[in-house]
Amino acid sequence: MKKYLSVLMLILLVQFSRAEVKFSKGYTNLEERKNWDSFFRRSTFLRMDKLKHFTFSIYITTTTYYVMNRMMSCNSLQSRQSAAGISFSLGIGKESYDNWIKKEKFSIPDIIADVAGTAVGLLIINRIENG
Numbered sequence: 001m002k003k004y005l006s007v008l009m010l011i012l013l014v015q016f017s018r019a020e021v022k023f024s025k026g027y028t029n030l031e032e033r034k035n036w037d038s039f040f041r042r043s044t045f046l047r048m049d050k051l052k053h054f055t056f057s058i059y060i061t062t063t064t065y066y067v068m069n070r071m072m073s074c075n076s077l078q079s080r081q082s083a084a085g086i087s088f089s090l091g092i093g094k095e096s097y098d099n100w101i102k103k104e105k106f107s108i109p110d111i112i113a114d115v116a117g118t119a120v121g122l123l124i125i126n127r128i129e130n131g
Contacts, residue, residue, distance in 0.1 A: 050113040053091065057117025058124070060087040065125050076129065080122060087118045 064083035068074045074082070091114030099106040 050109060053110050053113035054117040054120075057087045057091060057114045058121040060090060061118050061121025062124055065121075080125065083125070084118050084122060087121065088114060091115075091118075 061083045064086050065079045068082055069076060069079035091111055095106050095110055098104040
């Protein structure tokens with residue numbers, strides 16, 4: 001379990017250290033890069049923000065499960081339910097904060113990314129626990 005969490009932490013560190021999606025290789029000309037970058041800016045689901053929501057939800061789900069199951073000695077079902085609930089609540093809370101405090105639009109695609117990340121986190125937990 002610790003090995004997998006270490007890999008997830010490394011992935012998160014790499015993803016959150018980037019300020020934007022950078023594509024510096026594989027382009028034949030500058031125009032091709034501009035078209036690709038503008039596609040990412042226009043697309044609702046392909047922005048870096050969605051990747052952050054997704055990876056953060058995976059991290060919160062797996063970490064919460066580990067803490068509850070291993071350190072607090074809760075059973076597996078309670079730990080999974082709590083991990084999913086906490087991860088989802090943080091996603092909703094962040095969007096509520098954006099809506100009410102920052103006066104930005106409540107983003108359903110961000111919530112979808114949170115739910116997908118929570119589901120992947122639960123799949124990772126299931127894979128680790130069941131071998």
